[in-house]
Amino acid sequence: xxxxxENKWVYIxxxxxxxxxxxxxxxxEAKELTDCNPETQQEIFRVLIVLEKAxxxxxxxxxxxxxxxxxxxxxxxxxxxxxxxxxSHFPEPMWGEKQRDGDxxxxxxxxxxxxxxxxxxxx
Amino acid sequence: xxxxxENKWVYIxxxxxxxxxxxxxxxxEAKELTDCNPETQQEIFRVLIVLEKAxxxxxxxxxxxxxxxxxxxxxxxxxxxxxxxxxSHFPEPMWGEKQRDGDxxxxxxxxxxxxxxxxxxxx
Numbered sequence: 611x612x613x614x615x616e617n618k619w620v621y622i623x624x625x626x627x628x629x630x631x632x633x634x635x636x637x638x639e640a641k642e643l644t645d646c647n648p649e650t651q652q653e654i655f656r657v658l659i660v661l662e663k664a665x666x667x668x669x670x671x672x673x674x675x676x677x678x679x680x681x682x683x684x685x686x687x688x689x690x691x692x693x694x695x696x697x698s699h700f701p702e703p704m705w706g707e708k709q710r711d712g713d714x715x716x717x718x719x720x721x722x723x724x725x726x727x728x729x730x731x732x733x
Numbered sequence: 734x735x736x737x738x739e740n741k742w743v744y745i746x747x748x749x750x751x752x753x754x755x756x757x758x759x760x761x762e763a764k765e766l767t768d769c770n771p772e773t774q775q776e777i778f779r780v781l782i783v784l785e786k787a788x789x790x791x792x793x794x795x796x797x798x799x800x801x802x803x804x805x806x807x808x809x810x811x812x813x814x815x816x817x818x819x820x821s822h823f824p825e826p827m828w829g830e831k832q833r834d835g836d837x838x839x840x841x842x843x844x845x846x847x848x849x850x851x852x853x854x855x856x
Contacts, residue, residue, distance in 0.1 A: 642797055644786045655778045663767045673807070674765055677800040681816060681824035684796070693804060701804035703828040 615726040619653035628712045630692040641684045665692045738849040742776035753815040764807045788815045
């Protein structure tokens with residue numbers, strides 16, 4: 611997968627999906643959030659807040675969804691998704707039952723991804 | 734629902750489930766995490782960390798799962814779940830397809846809940 615942004619603590623990838631969906635991975639080897647060092651924990655929370663705000667502003671979704679499972683892949687990662695009333699699964703989680711064929715007309719995800727560095731470098 | 738713990742920023746309820754599953758609600762009216770004031774955001778993260786560590790120690794699960802959707806109920810709340818290899822849905826999320834009839838022999842949830850005040854009051 612392409613790494614879209616990274617720093618000392620975390621890196622970000624995109625999940626292939628019909629909705630805007632990013633994944634935050636931690637750089638250290640850790641199975642659980644509490645296995646991460648405090649700096650990494652704080653960075654996860656900081657990035658979640660920045661990404662949520664940016665996705666709300668840019669995509670104008672109905673709701674932001676956040677999740678961290680890692681049941682298959684024992685490596686801490688967080689999902690952040692922009693959800694829309696007419697997306698494939700709403701109001702179910704993206705892991706729930708499909709509700710319909712989604713046909714979303716959204717602003718460019720590539721443009722959003724192009725802003726990640728500026729958004730997250732806090733510069 | 735019974736409130737198991739609360740303070741100025743958050744309160745905790747139990748989800749009825751065959752697995753240990755708690756929900757952290759925010760006291761303020763907020764649809765998204767970024768609608769919450771910074772103190773409430775920090776308290777959510779603090780409580781998640783404390784609960785994850787306590788659930789790992791007490792229930793010895795295979796994995797902790799964390800999620801915040803609120804697609805049905807537009808009020809910020811976070812799920813924290815202790816997952817086991819032989820629970821009803823593992824390795825799928827609890828919102829995914831059921832895998833089997835779960836039959837878990839776990840330490841008492843009531844005893845765990847009885848410790849929440851001490852765990853979270855930091856006293």
